[in-house]
Amino acid sequence: MKVLFVAQSGSVTGASHSMADLAVGLQEAGHETHVLVPKAGPIEVLLTKRGLTYERVDAKPWVGEITAPNFWRRHQINALQAASTARKFRGSGYNLVYTNTITSPFAGMLAKKLHLPNVWQIRENLPSANDGERESNRLKWMRRNFDSLSTMAIGNSKHIYSQVESWVGEEKARLVYSGPFDDAETNRPITRSAKDGPPFFLVMLGRISSEKRQEEAVLAVKALADEGIDVRLTLAGTTRDDYVKKVQDTVKSLGVSDRVKMISYTDNPRALYEGAHVNLNCTLNEPLGRTILEGLAFGCPTVASNGGGTPEVITDSVNGLLYEPGDVEGLACQIKRIIQDPSFTKNLLENARNSVLPMFTRGRYVRDTLGVFDEALARFGT
Numbered sequence: 001m002k003v004l005f006v007a008q009s010g011s012v013t014g015a016s017h018s019m020a021d022l023a024v025g026l027q028e029a030g031h032e033t034h035v036l037v038p039k040a041g042p043i044e045v046l047l048t049k050r051g052l053t054y055e056r057v058d059a060k061p062w063v064g065e066i067t068a069p070n071f072w073r074r075h076q077i078n079a080l081q082a083a084s085t086a087r088k089f090r091g092s093g094y095n096l097v098y099t100n101t102i103t104s105p106f107a108g109m110l111a112k113k114l115h116l117p118n119v120w121q122i123r124e125n126l127p128s129a130n131d132g133e134r135e136s137n138r139l140k141w142m143r144r145n146f147d148s149l150s151t152m153a154i155g156n157s158k159h160i161y162s163q164v165e166s167w168v169g170e171e172k173a174r175l176v177y178s179g180p181f182d183d184a185e186t187n188r189p190i191t192r193s194a195k196d197g198p199p200f201f202l203v204m205l206g207r208i209s210s211e212k213r214q215e216e217a218v219l220a221v222k223a224l225a226d227e228g229i230d231v232r233l234t235l236a237g238t239t240r241d242d243y244v245k246k247v248q249d250t251v252k253s254l255g256v257s258d259r260v261k262m263i264s265y266t267d268n269p270r271a272l273y274e275g276a277h278v279n280l281n282c283t284l285n286e287p288l289g290r291t292i293l294e295g296l297a298f299g300c301p302t303v304a305s306n307g308g309g310t311p312e313v314i315t316d317s318v319n320g321l322l323y324e325p326g327d328v329e330g331l332a333c334q335i336k337r338i339i340q341d342p343s344f345t346k347n348l349l350e351n352a353r354n355s356v357l358p359m360f361t362r363g364r365y366v367r368d369t370l371g372v373f374d375e376a377l378a379r380f381g382t
Contacts, residue, residue: 001373002032002094006059006110008101010041011238012265013207014290015123018156018178019100020050022121025179025366027051034094036085038104042238042265049267057085059106062142071138078106086113096373102126105142108149117151117380119372121176123287125308126163143167151376154369157288157309174372179365180290181297186357190299190349193275198230200339203276203300205269205291206283207237208244208262213282213305215250216328220280222254223332231335233280235262236272273300278338284325286310293360296320296352301338301345303331319351 005023008015023033035054037043047054058081060074089110097118099107111118127142129135135143146153146167153168154176155161165173194201202221206212214235224231235247244262251260266272269291273279279295285308286292292313295302304310306322314320321337323330338345358364 001026001096001370002034002092003373004089004094004097004110004114004116005033005035006057006097006099006104006107007035007037007043007054008099008103009061010037010039010043011207012042012046015100016043016046017180017290018121018123020046020052021179021362022098022365022369023052024050025362026370029366029370036110038106046267057081057106059104061103062105075105078104078109082106082109082113085110090114096376098373102146105145105149108145111151112149117376118149119152119154119376120146120150120164121154121156121369122160122164123156123178125160125285125287126167147172151380152372154372157312159285159309159312160287174375176365176368176372177360178288178290178293179360179362180293181357181361183358183361183363185297185361190353191274192299193271194277197277197339200229200231200277200335201275202231202233202278202280202335203236203272204233204280204282205236205266205272205294206281206289207265208235208239208247209241210243210246211283212237213284213325214243214247216282216326216331217280218247218250218254218256218260219328220331220335221259222256223328224335225256225259227332229336229339231259231339233260234272234276235260236264236266236269238265269294270298273298276300278303278335280331280335281305281310282325282331283308283310288313292320293356296356297360299349299353301348302352303334303338313356315355317348319348319355321348 036057038059060077097111100121108118150168153164154174155164156178161175204217221233279300279302281289281292281304288309302320305325316322321334323334
């Protein structure tokens with residue numbers, strides 16, 4: 001099978017990592033892949049390191065803070081780019097078009113021009129009207145186009161699957177969990193470089209943005225420091241918009257500049273987990289947090305916000321800890337449970353690794369996704 005992948009952006013995100021995992025797994029299984037990226041960026045480094053071929057196309061997003069005129073202008077650009085790209089790939093033997101996000105309709109437009117089935121894999125919460133508000137014409141249009149351009153659509157958690165199903169119906173919607181871990185991960189021993197504290201090191205990976213809520217982790221650091229507990233927090237990830245300045249201002253105003261450091265994206269997250277005492281995820285409605293899975297698999301006790309797809313992965317006090325979103329005191333208390341009760345933490349770690357492996361391995365991910373691809377090909381009549 002030859003699959004044409006369409007990436008969401010030039011950035012490196014959980015979605016781009018998952019897309020690369022799938023493409024590598026397909027190649028290992030004897031299939032052929034090629035990736036289209038909408039602009040230059042760190043994703044090109046990721047794809048090159050994973051041995052994946054790629055090229056750039058001028059695809060535009062249709063979600064986010066986009067004014068109505070720009071929305072329609074971007075739609076026209078996508079349509080023109082899809083037609084141009086289709087001329088290049090027509091007759092190249094591709095069987096299917098795949099995209100890893102709701103961000104842009106470009107992949108669906110391209111598949112339509114190439115007369116190929118299109119599979120969306122959704123790893124983010126779908127846009128919705130605010131409480132009490134009616135759907136805008138633009139949102140209705142997006143829902144109709146998402147359905148019309150989809151042959152099949154995948155949700156990466158039950159939380160996301162329910163949203164996908166509401167947009168395309170149960171005949172097209174499927175649930176496939178991601179697979180960030182090599183199949184050999186189950187045989188690798190856990191390596192810990194974190195020394196007995198204090199200080200106790202906390203880590204939070206993922207792009208620094210308002211939806212990830214790094215500010216909440218900073219507030220928890222302040223609360224713990226006020227109790228005399230020596231904790232240090234590392235925030236690792238690319239930045240988005242002005243939220244990073246808000247986090248920096250909060251760090252400064254709380255007087256915890258010596259306890260919080262921010263670093264850019266790292267291509268070796270495992271070392272951060274192995275050197276930390278606690279892994280944090282504060283996202284309000286995390287679809288299915290890659291950083292949560294990594295913390296559980298790599299032996300770093302994990303505390304995460306109780307929402308979205310997170311409870312599908314973490315069972316509170318069994319393989320990790322949950323806290324209610326916005327409850328900084330609750331977050332601080334869960335961090336204390338980990339650093340103050342070694343016996344409890346040891347049990348968490350044993351259960352954590354067993355709970356994510358082999359469920360989230362690349363081999364299982366590829367097999368399940370190929371099953372959806374086969375459905376798409378059959379539905380499309382190819």
